[in-house]
Amino acid sequence: MATRTDFGLGSDQDLDTLPLRERKKIQTGIRIWRTAVGLFAARDFDQVSVAEIAAASDVSKMTVFNYFPTKEDLVMAPMEQHLDEPARVVRERAPGSSAVVALRDQYLAALEQLDPATGLNDDQVVLDVVRLIHRTPALAMRATAVFSHQARDLLTAELLAQDPAHDELTAQIAAAQLIATRLTLTTANQRLMLTGARAADALPAALDRARRAYALVERGLGGYCTAAP
């Protein structure tokens, strides 16, 4: 079953092969989402009621909650689907490479693809969502909560391959710093995009920033949590 949050870059070719029923479901999901983001971008998050979104989507209020558990999910769901990426990257890193290097390389690669998760993306809808999150306290809080969650997951991922020379506190610090670095880089990129910069133009500088940031972390953590070859 395809998750209901596969918007954005959702592949279109397998959409035709799906049963008629699921296809319609996905379409209404996208319709509700687009309507909501449009209304939120026009006014403010708190100035748009769920009932209004439902009416504008030709759907009942209950149906909206059927597709999106909460009003906040209408905005956050697409961003939260890559939630487990950092932990996965560390877990599946090449033997002999440290957690820091694995995360750095993956982030650099994501930057070059202008992955929205890096903040370096100037798509109109993405920008609308980012702007919305930045100016709505409840959403901003939830965005930071995502990173907090990632830090926890990362911690367990590191502990699974833990080096007995390091204790749990070091692992916690490392996880927190790695995620904090990502959050900082991503936020910086998002701010740039919100000022109107083009993603492609900002790429070289963003890559440079990322390299310097991870170098800073590495200097502190050293080769911490290097996977056994």
Next chain:
Amino acid sequence: MATRTDFGLGSDQDLDTLPLRERKKIQTGIRIWRTAVGLFAARDFDQVSVAEIAAASDVSKMTVFNYFPTKEDLVMAPMEQHLDEPARVVRERAPGSSAVVALRDQYLAALEQLDPATGLNDDQVVLDVVRLIHRTPALAMRATAVFSHQARDLLTAELLAQDPAHDELTAQIAAAQLIATRLTLTTANQRLMLTGARAADALPAALDRARRAYALVERGLGGYCTAAP
């Protein structure tokens, strides 16, 4: 005017000198807060309605919201009054000392006083609140938001005394790492306390952890943001 969140260690002597009116106000504020925390500790956060708290406090529901803007504030307000401490510590650090050292020393001092803000405190009410925050997702999210706020404040504090050799990104990384370290240490202490350890007994180990954690950060950041002598 005394803020309404001066519970806990609020000084009692200046309470007598206050006008009769304000005194009663503060007392009802404390009464509502105690009632709420008691009910929350007995059951769960979501299983206690504001109306119930109001009834148990011999007050109307609206009065509760008059004293505490939201239901969450009934739990979080006391913790959030020391929100600006990290930024203040950095801003007022001794000339010639780095931001890292200033924050480390202040944290070590707070630990030795068993300051609740460090997590190293086994007072019954404090433990109730901490336990509540840890097992209530909405409250845990807000707790991390507090640290996010502190990182922002810390960034501006560092920028005020910024060294032209370092750019803004470095400052952001540093702020994020410093706050992440604090969060990690505090959380570790809180977990210890929740397992029933006595704060005084856990102090030496906590001090050691803090020293090692800040050493790790310092190795990465070096003498970053050392105030001009």
Next chain:
DNA sequence: AGCATTTTTATACCGGGTCAATTCTTCATC
């Protein structure tokens, strides 16, 4: 077509939070 399953809807309800108005206190003025 007709049955079964799933999706949508209507409705009623609960709890958190806001607003305008009401009551009560305070205090300056007569």
Next chain:
DNA sequence: GATGAAGAATTGACCCGGTATAAAAATGCT
């Protein structure tokens, strides 16, 4: 000492997000 204006504490009515239940509609299958 009475009085009336000013202002705060309090309140009841209301809105919105979210849930539960059951009915109605749409779809898949035979």
